[in-house]
Amino acid sequence: MNKTFEPVLIGFTCNWCSYRAADLAGTSRTKYPPNIRLVRLMCSGRLDPTFVLKALAEGADGVLITGCHPGECHYLEQNYKALRRYHLLRRTLQSLGIEPERVKLVWASASEGLQLAEAIREFTEEIRTLGPLRWNAQAELRSEEVPLEAVP
Amino acid sequence: MNAATSDSPRIGVYVCHCGSNIAHMVDVEEVRAWAEETLKGEGVVVARDYKFMCSSLGQELIQKDIRELGLNRIVVAACSPHLHEKTFRAACEKAGLNGYLCELVSIREHASWVHTDKAAATEKSKMIVAGGVKRVRYDEPLDPLRVPIHKRTLVVGGGIAGIQTALEIANAGYPVYLVEREASIGGHMAQFDKTFPTLDCAACILTPKMVDAGEHPNITLLTWSEVTRVEGSLGNFQVTIRKKARHVVEDLCTGCGICTEKCPKKVLDTVFEAGLGYRKAIYTPFPQSVPKYPVIDVENCTYFVKGKCKACQIFCPTGAIDFEQEDEETTVEVGNIILATGFQTFDPRRIPQYGYGRLANVFTSLEFERMSNAAGPTGGEIVLRDGKTKPQSVAIVHCVGSRDRRYNNYCSVICCMQSLKFAHLVKERTGAEVYNFYIDMRTAYKGYDEFYQRVLSEGVNLVRGKVAEITDAARLPGEEGKLIVQVEDTLAGRQRRIPVDMVILSVGLEPRKDAYETAKLFGISCSANGWYTEKHPKLDPVATMTEGIFIAGACQGPKDIPTSVAQGAAAAARVLGHIQAGEMSMEPIRASVDEARCSGCRICNGLCPFNAISFHDDRRVTEINPALCQGCGTCVAACPAGAISGTGFSDAQVMAQIEGLLWDVRV
Ligand SMILES: Cc1cc2nc3c(=O)[nH]c(=O)nc-3n(C[C@H](O)[C@H](O)[C@H](O)COP(=O)(O)OP(=O)(O)OC[C@H]3O[C@@H](n4cnc5c(N)ncnc54)[C@H](O)[C@@H]3O)c2cc1C
Ligand code: SF4
Ligand code: SF4
Ligand code: FES
Numbered sequence: 001m002n003k004t005f006e007p008v009l010i011g012f013t014c015n016w017c018s019y020r021a022a023d024l025a026g027t028s029r030t031k032y033p034p035n036i037r038l039v040r041l042m043c044s045g046r047l048d049p050t051f052v053l054k055a056l057a058e059g060a061d062g063v064l065i066t067g068c069h070p071g072e073c074h075y076l077e078q079n080y081k082a083l084r085r086y087h088l089l090r091r092t093l094q095s096l097g098i099e100p101e102r103v104k105l106v107w108a109s110a111s112e113g114l115q116l117a118e119a120i121r122e123f124t125e126e127i128r129t130l131g132p133l134r135w136n137a138q139a140e141l142r143s144e145e146v147p148l149e150a151v152p
Numbered sequence: 153m154n155a156a157t158s159d160s161p162r163i164g165v166y167v168c169h170c171g172s173n174i175a176h177m178v179d180v181e182e183v184r185a186w187a188e189e190t191l192k193g194e195g196v197v198v199a200r201d202y203k204f205m206c207s208s209l210g211q212e213l214i215q216k217d218i219r220e221l222g223l224n225r226i227v228v229a230a231c232s233p234h235l236h237e238k239t240f241r242a243a244c245e246k247a248g249l250n251g252y253l254c255e256l257v258s259i260r261e262h263a264s265w266v267h268t269d270k271a272a273a274t275e276k277s278k279m280i281v282a283g284g285v286k287r288v289r290y291d292e293p294l295d296p297l298r299v300p301i302h303k304r305t306l307v308v309g310g311g312i313a314g315i316q317t318a319l320e321i322a323n324a325g326y327p328v329y330l331v332e333r334e335a336s337i338g339g340h341m342a343q344f345d346k347t348f349p350t351l352d353c354a355a356c357i358l359t360p361k362m363v364d365a366g367e368h369p370n371i372t373l374l375t376w377s378e379v380t381r382v383e384g385s386l387g388n389f390q391v392t393i394r395k396k397a398r399h400v401v402e403d404l405c406t407g408c409g410i411c412t413e414k415c416p417k418k419v420l421d422t423v424f425e426a427g428l429g430y431r432k433a434i435y436t437p438f439p440q441s442v443p444k445y446p447v448i449d450v451e452n453c454t455y456f457v458k459g460k461c462k463a464c465q466i467f468c469p470t471g472a473i474d475f476e477q478e479d480e481e482t483t484v485e486v487g488n489i490i491l492a493t494g495f496q497t498f499d500p501r502r503i504p505q506y507g508y509g510r511l512a513n514v515f516t517s518l519e520f521e522r523m524s525n526a527a528g529p530t531g532g533e534i535v536l537r538d539g540k541t542k543p544q545s546v547a548i549v550h551c552v553g554s555r556d557r558r559y560n561n562y563c564s565v566i567c568c569m570q571s572l573k574f575a576h577l578v579k580e581r582t583g584a585e586v587y588n589f590y591i592d593m594r595t596a597y598k599g600y601d602e603f604y605q606r607v608l609s610e611g612v613n614l615v616r617g618k619v620a621e622i623t624d625a626a627r628l629p630g631e632e633g634k635l636i637v638q639v640e641d642t643l644a645g646r647q648r649r650i651p652v653d654m655v656i657l658s659v660g661l662e663p664r665k666d667a668y669e670t671a672k673l674f675g676i677s678c679s680a681n682g683w684y685t686e687k688h689p690k691l692d693p694v695a696t697m698t699e700g701i702f703i704a705g706a707c708q709g710p711k712d713i714p715t716s717v718a719q720g721a722a723a724a725a726r727v728l729g730h731i732q733a734g735e736m737s738m739e740p741i742r743a744s745v746d747e748a749r750c751s752g753c754r755i756c757n758g759l760c761p762f763n764a765i766s767f768h769d770d771r772r773v774t775e776i777n778p779a780l781c782q783g784c785g786t787c788v789a790a791c792p793a794g795a796i797s798g799t800g801f802s803d804a805q806v807m808a809q810i811e812g813l814l815w816d817v818r819v
Contacts, residue, residue: 008816010810023232023261026260026261034269034275037283041806042783045789046785048803049789054807054811073784076675077761078786110697111678
């Protein structure tokens with residue numbers, strides 16, 4: 001695999017915890033790889049699975065979903081809903097032929113800047129190992145009407 | 153309505169250097185030039201960079217462009233929105249542009265401060281700017297929600313911080329509920345004898361405040377009570393309080409104390425007397441308790457345990473004892489809440505080599521406070537566990553459980569001063585030889601170092617070094633029958649064994665064991681160590697991230713009495729500001745249903761934890777009550793018909809931001 005592959009990642013963060021954890025990582029000058037680009041939502045419950053599909057469709061190689069720890073959601077329990085959607089989403093991805101590992105859910109409270117940075121670092125490496133998401137390539141493959149058994 | 157199509161966007165992009173905070177790791181000029189050139193097609197009319205965008209000159213730059221270039225959307229690439237979103241929104245408002253048409257994107261916390269490769273950080277910053285530009289096109293002008301503020305306030309915790317808070321608000325003429333879980337207000341301060349650095353008598357300065365709080369016409373004191381439920385938000389919280397049964401009718405009780413006198417059951421008092429003394433099964437924690445009404449401790453009361461006794465009832469001259477009394481729940485409406493729930497002390501049993509609980513004459517600091525208190529179990533006599541022998545030599549160990557990665561990694565702030573206070577009291581009252589063992593001497597703040605100098609001049613022995621072990625195993629002559637403190641004296645550079653009669657452990661301050669549950673109940677967060685998190689560590693130390701909920705005193709972190717009082721007053725000032733304004737603005741982030749698109753599937757109906765979603769059976773559509781909606785967006789994400797939109801975080805805004813963030817790789 002191409003050694004210089006730099007994955008592009010989208011991270012969805014929750015306004016109350018993980019976005020603040022990212023802020024805290026900043027103010028405490030904790031370092032992590034620059035591959036991730038963060039989107040702020042009010043809560044992980046706001047995460048519409050189509051946001052994730054959109055990110056993957058637009059060229060992201062992986063999507064990190066973050067939210068408050070179970071039981072700590074600012075809106076009481078919405079992160080449990082995010083958790084359910086996450087499992088559903090991974091299955092959907094699999095059926096679309098995308099490795100479910102490209103989407104990952106981690107919890108980070110507002111005080112866990114270090115932990116979030118670590119999670120980002122880990123995820124970056126995981127996607128680096130997985131290689132680029134070649135959604136289009138796969139689509140092209142299909143449109144060329146390759147015999148079914150040739151499709152990976 | 154799609155804002156981007158209603159008026160053609162004229163966007164201004166402002167990239168901040170933040171002195172060198174951003175500029176050292178992001179090529180600001182390159183980001184600016186890229187935005188101006190590449191994002192032209194997205195409506196960017198002008199892109200500028202400036203040393204400090206948040207300065208008045210930086211803000212004026214934006215305002216001038218709004219006026220002269222007719223900008224209708226602004227993107228500032230600088231620090232976190234949690235720091236300066238308000239600043240830039242207000243700047244736009246002043247130039248006549250709705251503040252919600254301004255996006256602040258972070259290239260400092262999320263780029264320059266966390267990356268080490270300037271080229272990569274610069275590229276990422278461009279993408280962050282593109283995300284902001286794409287998103288801002290879909291921003292809509294919004295008006296902050298105005299919420300009326302209920303004039304009543306709830307203060308939770310009646311230690312010195314909570315008492316101060318309640319008094320400040322009550323004195324300003326507004327009603328306060330002060331909820332305390334113990335039978336009396338006073339908190340830890342009520343347990344002390346003297347307070348550093350002035351050595352004022354704690355009771356002398358605290359009792360008048362307790363009495364004021366107890367008698368104040370604007371304060372409803374609810375002791376032996378706890379909050380069980382919190383609903384609502386800034387301006388209008390509904391709080392359910394459980395008043396535990398006292399088994400004493402407050403209206404009848406005169407506080408004469410005969411019941412306590414007659415009660416045959418003695419109970420070890422592990423709360424107020426820190427396990428050093430006894431109370432009765434019907435008791436007030438201490439003589440100056442406020443309120444004066446006793447409580448029956450049902451776990452130990454002979455009547456409750458064995459079914460007979462009733463001595464208190466027989467002797468009570470007013471018939472105030474009621475064994476049938478039950479817990480009561482009341483729900484009150486308040487506009488703001490202040491948490492002042494304080495701390496607990498570190499349990500030194502966790503450091504077995506210090507021998508607490510095993511070696512009789514090892515005491516905790518709280519035990520020593522009670523022992524040195526004239527109203528305490530020994531009448532103020534400093535004596536060994538046998539209750540009579542005066543110690544000839546006393547060791548005081550600082551930092552027990554603090555500044556130690558195995559226990560609490562932080563400094564408990566007050567222990568050095570408190571240990572010096574103990575040294576002074578021991579010297580003064582017993583003339584014993586005193587050894588203080590410290591790691592670093594921390595005596596910052598007014599009058600503190602002077603107190604340290606004074607204690608030094610009194611002939612206290614200060615040994616710098618962390619105590620390794622406290623043992624009764626004598627090895628050398630002179631050690632028999634003593635406690636031996638084993639320490640590496642880091643100034644003398646050698647191991648020492650110092651035999652003493654008594655050891656006092658200055659145990660650290662910790663969050664209360666239920667601090668986390670309490671935080672969850674009120675919807676605020678805790679730091680990694682468990683202290684309540686303030687909105688901003690420097691600039692907003694008594695507010696929390698939850699509007700309308702404030703914190704004061706040691707629940708926010710270890711602190712001394714003066715700082716607790718100052719925070720209590722500060723929190724009160726913030727609440728009074730809210731009350732006097734009459735209404736406050738809140739972020740207008742709310743969900744709403746487009747009835748025409750709602751299919752009536754009811755998928756969203758069960759998703760709202762705030763009961764904001766209701767279903768109209770007649771019209772078969774769902775409606776969201778904006779007064780109850782908190783804007784989490786869960787229903788927005790769930791609606792299969794796309795009928796629910798969320799202001800501030802609409803699908804269009806998020807989708808557009810994703811496109812922008814992936815500008816370089818979009819396929
Ligand atoms: C041994 C020792 C000696 C000290 N000596 C000094 C000194 O000399 N000078 C000095 O300046 N500082 C001293 N301090 C520090 C001082 O104790 C604190 O600064 C002060 O007590 C903090 O006040 P507070 O009101 O925040 O907390 P606390 O005193 O802990 O009061 C909190 C109150 O809230 C109540 N509460 C807690 N949770 C709830 C709940 N969920 N619902 C209802 N009520 C609740 C508690 O029962 C308590 O009454 C000393 C500390 C120790 C441990
Ligand atoms: S706007 Fe933010 S980044 Fe810019 S100077 Fe001010 S604090 Fe620094
Ligand atoms: S999920 Fe959407 S369509 Fe279904 S009831 Fe709720 S608003 Fe209507
Ligand atoms: S508010 Fe963070 S997950 Fe809900």
